[in-house]
Structures are given as C-alpha cells and as structure tokens.
C-alpha cells in the first residue's frame with residue numbers, strides 16, 4: 001500500500017514538473033513581454049533596462065533555475081503589469097471560477113450518471129434512445145455555440161436571465177449550465193456503457209440466481225462495479241474545475257481564472273501565466289491521485305497485495 | 309413418485325431465432341440427472357429459462373412447474389423466492405461468477421439472509437460452517453477475503469456453499485468443472501456427489517464430459533440442437549446407446565479398458581440455430597441417415613426399455629454380442 005502511494009506521488013510530482021517546464025519554455029520562446037507590454041516604438045535602452053529588471057537577459061537555463069529556486073522558497077513572482085504578487089492575483093480569481101465550475105460539476109454528476117444508469121437498465125427503450133441522442137448532442141455541440149444559443153433564448157429573447165457579468169446567482173445560471181452540458185453527455189454515455197457492461201457479467205447472473213431482488217442486484221452488485229470506470233471520468237472532471245472555464249468565462253465575461261489566463265497570455269505576463277498553469281496542473285494531479293486511491297478502495301483487485 | 313420439477317414444451321427464441329424447440333423434462337426429488345450435448349445445444353438456456361434468468365430479448369414459452377408452483381409467468385417476487393431457495397444454480401466459470409468487489413463472506417451471508425432470515429453472528433457462523441462443509445481451509449481467516457484471493461477450484465466451492473445456503477431442493481450445476489483442471493474437477497465432483505447424498509438434494513448436472521456424468525448421475529438426457537434426442541437410465545444409455553448422436557458422443561470418449569482404438573469425433577459441426585436442417589437436425593452428420601431423416605423429424609418416443617428416443621433408424625436394441633459390445637468407458641463405475 002505504501003509503495004502504491006509512493007509510486008503515485010512520484011508520478012504526480014513528475015507531472016507537475018513537466019507542466020511547469022513546458023509552460024516556462026513555451027512562454028519564453030513564443031513572444032517577448034517587453035515588446036508586448038511597451039509597444040514597438042520604445043527605445044532600445046528602455047527595453048534592455050526592462051529585460052534586466054525582470055531577469056530576461058540571462059540565458060534561458062539560468063532563468064529556469066532561478067524560477068525553480070524562487071518557487072521552492074514560496075515566491076511565485078510579480079505580475080509585470082502592476083507588480084503585485086502573481087499568486088495573489090490568481091488566488092483572488094479562484095472563488096469566481098469555482099462559483100461556476102462547482103455547480104456545473106454537480107449538474108454533471110446529478111444528471112449524467114443517473115440518466116446513463118437508467119438508460120442502461122432500460123436498454124433499447126424509448127428513454128434509452130432519448131438519452132443517447134441528447135448525450136451525443138450535448139457533447140458534440142461546442143460550448144461557445146451552446147452558450148450563445150442559451151443567451152439568445154434566455155437573455156435576448158425571454159429576458160429571463162442576465163447574459164453576462166457576475167453578481168447574483170442568476171448570473172451564474174447560464175454559464176454553469178453551458179459548462180455542464182458537454183459533461184452531462186459524456187457522463188451519461190459513459191455510465192450507460194459501464195453499467196451495460198457490468199450487467200452482462202456472470203456475477204450479476206449469480207446474484208439473480210441466488211434470489212437477490214432486482215433492485216438490490218443493481219444497487220448492491222452492479223453499481224459498486226460500475227463505479228470503478230465512472231470514477232475515472234468524474235476524477236477528470238473534478239481535475240478541470242479550474243481549467244474548464246476558459247471558454248465559458250470569456251463568453252459570459254465572468255471574472256475568473258480563465259479570463260485572467262487569456263489576458264495574461266496575451267500580455268506575456270509570465271509570472272501570472274506560470275502561476276495559473278501550476279495551479280491547474282496541481283489540481284489535476286491531486287484529483288488523479290485521489291482517483292487512484294479511490295480505485296483501490298472500490299476494487300480490491302487493484303489494491304497492492306498486503307503481506308500475509 | 310411425483311416429480312419435483314416438470315418442464316413441458318419449453319421453447320426459447322433469441323431475437324426471433326428459436327434455440328429451444330419444446331423441451332419436456334422431469335426431475336424427481338433427490339435424483340441426479342445429467343444433461344449432455346455439444347456446445348450450443350441449449351443445455352444452459354433450458355434452466356436459465358426455467359428460472360427466468362434470460363435477458364429480456366429472449367422469448368420464452370411453455371410451462372415449468374415446481375411442486376405446486378407454476379414458475380412460467382410467475383410474478384418476479386415469487387421467482388426470486390424460488391431462485392436460490394428451492395432451486396439453486398452454479399455456473400461454469402467460478403472465478404467470474406463471484407462478485408469481485410464484495411467479500412466472499414458477505415456474498416454468502418446475503419444468501420443466508422434472503423432464504424433463511426439469518427443475520428449478524430448466526431449468519432456468520434452458518435457461513436463458516438458452509439465454507440467448512442465445501443472444503444475451504446481456514447474459513448475464519450478467509451471469510452473477509454475477496455474472490456480474487458481464492459483459486460478457481462475454491463471459487464467453485466464457494467459457489468456451491470452459496471448454493472447450499474438456501475437449502476434448495478434442486479441444484480443445477482452448469483458445467484461446474486469445465487474451467488478447472490483435472491484433479492480439481494474430480495474433487496468438485498466428489499463434493500457434489502457427497503452433498504447430494506447428505507442433503508437429499510436433486511441435482512441436474514450439465515456437462516459435455518460424459519465420464520463425469522456417468523460418475524455422478526442416475527439418469528441422462530442427451531440434447532441436440534435445442535431438442536432432447538435420447539433420455540434414459542445412465543447404464544442403459546452407456547451400454548446400448550440407440551441414437552447415433554449418443555453413440556457418437558461415447559465414441560468420442562477415450563476408453564480406458566479394451567483395445568486402444570483411435571477416438572472417433574463426430575464429423576461435422578453443430579448446425580446454426582438460424583439455419584437448421586429440415587428433417588432431423590442430426591441427419592447431415594449421421595452415418596445412418598436415410599432420405600426420410602432429411603425430410604421428416606422424428607418425435608421423442610418412449611421405448612420398451614424405459615428410455616425415450618427421437619430417431620427413425622436407431623441403432624439395434626438387442627443386446628450386442630460379447631465381442632462387439634461397447635466396452636465400458638472411463639469413469640463408468642458399476
């Protein structure tokens with residue numbers, strides 16, 4: 001069990017390091033913050049002074065080493081725009097993003113999984129076909145299209161809900177729904193196929209053959225087995241509570257992490273972008289770690305053999 | 309003697325393709341009945357249909373009577389009482405027949421609760437007794453283990469223990485030893501024979517292994533392409549098989565005594581249920597078939613010696629002379 005956890009932890013750390021390195025290199029290779037921030041007409045000596053101030057004149061590998069040294073000492077750098085600590089700028093946006101992503105996640109779980117399981121248990125019925133159709137529709141329509149359609153219907157035509165901005169819970173409704181629809185479709189399809197697969201297993205027939213009532217077969221024997229693959233997808237969705245909002249925040253002018261990321265990338269605000277990517281990677285990795293541990297809990301076959 | 313189970317004209321079709329064409333079968337209390345035939349002839353489907361365990365795409369007709377209860381068309385709750393309570397069933401692949409995410413003790417206790425109302429400590433005590441009865445070493449230490457921590461043979465023992473939990477009148481063992489290696493097979497067969505005697509429980513033993521059937525059964529029923537083709541006392545069928553198909557099954561068995569002759573597998577393969585021959589389904593593979601066999605299908609008729617037979621030109625009934633008598637085969641203990 002300890003080896004199991006250590007291996008996963010090691011993999012998690014390696015993943016975060018890889019993301020950080022990638023972000024660091026790509027950001028620096030793909031554009032010059034001095035140019036972006038000050039425009040093309042600034043005299044060379046001003047640009048050089050800016051470069052020297054932010055350490056951009058050193059060789060890439062030196063920048064990289066000092067970046068890591070600072071991160072390890074808890075210093076995530078300053079924003080080039082207003083010189084406030086990048087970490088503060090980022091964390092300040094987290095609640096707004098979570099206000100969208102957490103309700104969206106709950107919608108995905110509470111609609112997607114039951115719909116998929118119901119469809120699987122009533123295979124080939126009209127409801128099953130309806131669920132499949134809506135699910136495919138849900139995850140094939142891109143979220144910006146879905147968002148615009150919803151805005152057209154509920155904000156522009158019906159005037160029932162605001163079309164953008166943050167404020168009351170009504171403001172969060174359209175973006176959260178927009179964000180959840182694709183995930184509902186994916187989860188419904190996935191839960192359905194997981195459940196169909198499990199219901200066809202010999203142990204389900206065994207349970208029926210020993211007289212277990214049908215809904216207890218479903219609850220006590222099928223669901224615990226179907227949970228294993230479903231948890232994988234759910235883990236992935238939990239992992240993207242920070243990163244999953246970029247498109248939707250932009251459509252609905254929602255002041256969350258996603259918008260900050262877009263603005264900061266455009267401005268080459270290195271410290272802020274790196275900080276956001278680090279946060280995204282950390283959340284993903286932690287949720288993967290939790291999923292791995294959940295696997296072991298849900299499926300005894302995946303547990304490392306305890307010493308007898 | 310009244311029959312424990314009576315199946316009458318049982319028919320099953322999957323998506324409109326008939327795979328059982330009217331099975332009549334009786335099981336007497338306490339008897340051991342063998343059900344043999346090549347793969348796909350409908351042995352499993354017969355009993356899955358009787359217990360209402362087929363998927364919904366299967367259409368089932370006919371009557372299944374258990375004592376005073378009519379199982380065909382019975383409400384689900386009544387079927388659930390019968391399953392595991394009066395008729396228990398164990399399956400071919402024991403390792404996948406137990407739920408991988410539940411402890412074996414819990415799976416046993418579930419059956420005890422359903423059919424005997426036992427919970428808590430008494431349930432656990434009874435589960436341990438059953439594990440011991442079927443020969444699981446150290447039941448106490450293994451009660452809280454998961455199925456993957458047991459061998460295939462032990463999983464089948466656990467399946468048997470679970471089947472016994474409801475103290476059934478009839479145990480359907482659907483190829484219980486096929487997935488196991490030879491020594492384990494013999495142990496499981498011995499266990500089944502012992503338990504049947506101890507608990508006075510009828511057993512239907514489904515198998516393609518005639519040797520095993522001869523070892524544990526009193527009566528044998530030979531199925532081919534969704535029909536019963538020959539049925540009778542085990543000695544009778546083994547000594548003087550009259551349906552060429554039964555004879556073919558025996559000839560495909562290795563013989564231990566007598567001269568070493570090459571095994572003769574039945575030529576050809578089982579017909580596709582979607583595309584059955586018009587007459588006798590076995591005719592295309594039968595060395596004795598004549599024109600009649602290819603156009604008309606013989607019904608199952610009772611013979612003077614007590615067997616039932618569905619063949620227009622059966623092998624001779626008279627006792628064969630000494631030197632041509634089929635030698636007793638492996639596993640036939642007289």
Ligand SMILES: Nc1ncnc2c1ncn2[C@@H]1O[C@H](COP(=O)(O)OP(=O)(O)OP(=O)(O)O)[C@@H](O)[C@H]1O
Pocket residue numbers: 322327345346347348349350351352353354363516581
């Ligand atoms: N769930 C199912 N869906 C469709 N066809 C099925 C299903 N179960 C069985 N069949 C068909 O019914 C026929 C009889 O199958 P059955 O499982 O009873 O054979 P069997 O005699 O038990 O063979 P085996 O020795 O291989 O277990 C076969 O042709 C099989 O293809």
Ligand SMILES: [Mg+2]
Pocket residue numbers: 351352353482483
């Ligand atoms: Mg079978």
